[in-house]
Amino acid sequence: MTTVTEQVRTAVQPRKRTGSIVWHVFALAVLCVVLYPVVWVIGAAFKPGKAIVGSLDLFPAEPVLDNLKGLADGIAGISIGTFFLNSLFYAGMAVVGVVISSSLTAYAFAKISFRGRNLLFALMIGTLLLPYHVLLIPQYVMFQKLELINTYVPLLAGKFLATEAFFVFLMVQFMRGLPRELDEAAKLDGCGHLRTYWSIVLPLTRPALITSAIFTFINAWNDFMGPLIYLNEPSKYTVSLGLMMFRDQQGISDYGGQIAMAMVALIPVIAFFMAFQRYLIDGMATSGLK
């Protein structure tokens, strides 16, 4: 008996090992292609402006700091820091808005049985598939009539009014998964919905709240179309618009400054990702399952 299993084992192990090597070679190859542009931008930020496009070295033999130093001058009299503060404000407020409004909405859909719930839930899911461009023009007209162009109100209104259906959906899924006994016990103890929401459901929903918060932050940080349409004064520009203005000023083929700023603009997103990747990926994964 033992000899047979031993034979099997010796036959299997080398195959397993070559399989493992092939697997790692493939995975590493994909990894190199995927990460190349990210590593490239870091190296390029330290290359002399003229060498950025043509050079094939990932990192320059002699790193230069000119590109990064150039950022300190700002653009058209506005310091780069202003754009970052604006983006930080936009993204931070977006997070506050989405977390509050989406969790309230999700609680209603997941935990309260009111008349018309199924219909409204279906409508909410329907907005997931609605192209934003259909709403773009009337929203612009409305905000223009309210004299809110060139403010952050049009960018943030939707966040505070739970129009980001994806996050509502994510939280509904999560809240439905919580044990019913908890809110039934709360009800027996005389907790109203507000108490149950605040002291029981919300703390337990934390993973979904964190996932939504990080996605919201990153989406707002990357947002280009919203600021492009609603902001028209450079001192209010977010990083995305600042980058475009920078490129327009320096000339499109002068890569030094724009690549340096592009790299700096990516840092917050990459830092967030490294810190919270588990929440992001698990959040994404569950969204597709039900």
Added chain:
Amino acid sequence: MSLVKDATGAPSLAGESSVRPAAHKRRGRRENLSGYLFLSPWLAGFLLLTAGPMIASLYYAFTNYNLFAPPQWIGFDNFTAMFEDPRWQKSVQVTLKYVVIGTPLKLLLALGVALLLNQSRRGQGLYRAAFYAPSLIGASVSVGFVWRAIFSDNAVVDKGLGAIGLNLGGWIGDPDLIIYSLVALTVWQFGAPMVIFLAGLKQVPRELYEAAAVDGAGPLRRFWNITLPMISPVLFFNVLLESIHSFQIFGSAYVVSNTFCGPADATLVYTCYLYQKGFQQSQMGFASAMAWMLLLAVALVTAVLFWSQKKWVHYEEGAK
């Protein structure tokens, strides 16, 4: 206390005969009130920012509206002008090319890599995280700059392809190739659908594979007869979301092509043309008509996918 409620939210009696109907009614009304109170931010958003604007844009689509004078009803003129407009036709072509080439490539890569990562090996979680990262930064202006640089004349892609004998020149300046730099950008972001595929693959019961292996089914048979049907709901979800998403590409095209449209309108994607018409030429009526055509296209794709899912999407009866 067990109050069983039916779908409409009206409580119905279950067992507890001691509770009087009047108390139920009051309870139900209270639930309705709390429900709508909790829902009020969403309801306001839905009415003011979604439903209202949808109706308004449908109305604008049939008007001549430049934002300064009140809209003038012109019937179907925007739509006829749109169909005859060569740049509109071009934008449809460009967008379809982008969607039809980019989405399947992205999903194939996502599925392939998910199958690879689904084998438990060391470093699996790290690979998964790294492959997902581009999905988070791909739509940013920064990556748009990077893309423009690495697909330029004499840059990495050009030289790399030259080294294997493909002298295509820079893609950015070439009207035939620039769209493929955008396709490459979307394919690069395969991580998001990959993560969803992976989650689906994890749910396939192992016993199925073991049984198939006993029956002598090879890896290809197992993939075709077990994996694919078992993950078909996830595949459906990914196809639906990714194609709807690609129809709406805007930022990347704007940044990579710089002038909006690239050489010879080669990257004039639909939403960029909509933006030009609406916000640069103040033709809000025409732009609204364009937006409604986009909505119809997306609705059509959604409807066809939902209709077709009976044929290829396998839902497990009675979830475990």
